[in-house]
Amino acid sequence: MIMKLHKLIMALILMTGIVMTETGCLKDKLYDSGTIQSEHATGPQPKVVEVRLTASSNANFLVLSLENSSTDTTMDLVPIDLATPGPATQDIHVTVALDSSLVDAFDTANGTDYAMPPSSMYTIVNPVVTIPKGSHIGYVQIKFKVSDFLGGSWALGFQITGIQESGYTVSGNLNTGIVSIGVKNQYDGIYANTCAIYKSGALLTTTNGNVTLATKSSNTVTTTTLGNYFSPYDCEFTINPDNSVTVSSTDFQVTNIGPNTFDPSTKTIQVSFSILSGKYVFNQTLVYKGPR
Numbered sequence: 001m002i003m004k005l006h007k008l009i010m011a012l013i014l015m016t017g018i019v020m021t022e023t024g025c026l027k028d029k030l031y032d033s034g035t036i037q038s039e040h041a042t043g044p045q046p047k048v049v050e051v052r053l054t055a056s057s058n059a060n061f062l063v064l065s066l067e068n069s070s071t072d073t074t075m076d077l078v079p080i081d082l083a084t085p086g087p088a089t090q091d092i093h094v095t096v097a098l099d100s101s102l103v104d105a106f107d108t109a110n111g112t113d114y115a116m117p118p119s120s121m122y123t124i125v126n127p128v129v130t131i132p133k134g135s136h137i138g139y140v141q142i143k144f145k146v147s148d149f150l151g152g153s154w155a156l157g158f159q160i161t162g163i164q165e166s167g168y169t170v171s172g173n174l175n176t177g178i179v180s181i182g183v184k185n186q187y188d189g190i191y192a193n194t195c196a197i198y199k200s201g202a203l204l205t206t207t208n209g210n211v212t213l214a215t216k217s218s219n220t221v222t223t224t225t226l227g228n229y230f231s232p233y234d235c236e237f238t239i240n241p242d243n244s245v246t247v248s249s250t251d252f253q254v255t256n257i258g259p260n261t262f263d264p265s266t267k268t269i270q271v272s273f274s275i276l277s278g279k280y281v282f283n284q285t286l287v288y289k290g291p292r
Contacts, residue, residue, distance in 0.1 A: 045084065049094055049131070049163055050171035052081035053179065060177040061106065065215070067291075068183050070147040076139035077179055078158050080129045083171070084136075092131040093164040096140050098124065102157030102176055114155035114180060121148045122156075128164075150183040151218040184291075187239055187262075188215045191269070191286035195227040198281040205229060212292050213237065226252075226275070227282040237269055237286075247273040257281070 053062040080094050100116045107114055122144035131138040140158060159176045163169075193211040197204045207228040213221035220238040225231040226249065233251040240246060245260040252275040260271040267288030274281045 047168045048083045050174035051177035052079050053177040063180045065182045066146050074143045077142045078140035080138045082136045094129045095162040097161045099157045099159045103155045117154045149181050155180040185215045187221045190289045193228045195284040197227050
């Protein structure tokens, strides 16, 4: 009798274990499939405020390339974002300060030569940015003449320094941002290229296609290919006051053969130049197609 009772108890224990194991497995499957949720309390979600200059990168470095204008312009420059699922339930006032050390640090890290423009060139309209109730975004606004920024490598650094309302947190990794303000000169744009390239006196190739010429200074544009063939080597075109053109490169010593000209009526650049002591000769024509 005792032996039968012992076997019965062991059978009950085994069955209980099997049921508990199957129940646990079932809960795991239901949790993995999203049918049920964890019962752990997560608490209130943080209300984080951040500088959001770039959507796909934490670098928060934005390059603006603006059309030239000599009129006073006010524009939304730096988006200040409430990074929560829902919009703001009240007006949120965020203090944003200029910080030149951000630009200096970026130059050191990237080998660039951006500089903060003097305060006489611009006005920050609202150093305290309002994220309106019902929205996620407010903007630092700037007032300036775009033409004043032509020809320089200018950048402005910004940092969130405080939030007036309680219950909000400044982002740990997106609390700063830099905006580079560049201005397109009159030669900036997309050009149709035709270029005959000679090597040691014999025709090597002829290239076609579009070439993008980007502003470097008030009268210089640059591209990242030589003759739309050799890449990545920069080629710069400087249009002089008499509409002659000087070709140069930071990668090679360039000999200008000429005649090198710019036709203002058709916005056509026509140049002949060589590199490597004349080993490679480029006869290139660039015809303006439109803005980039």
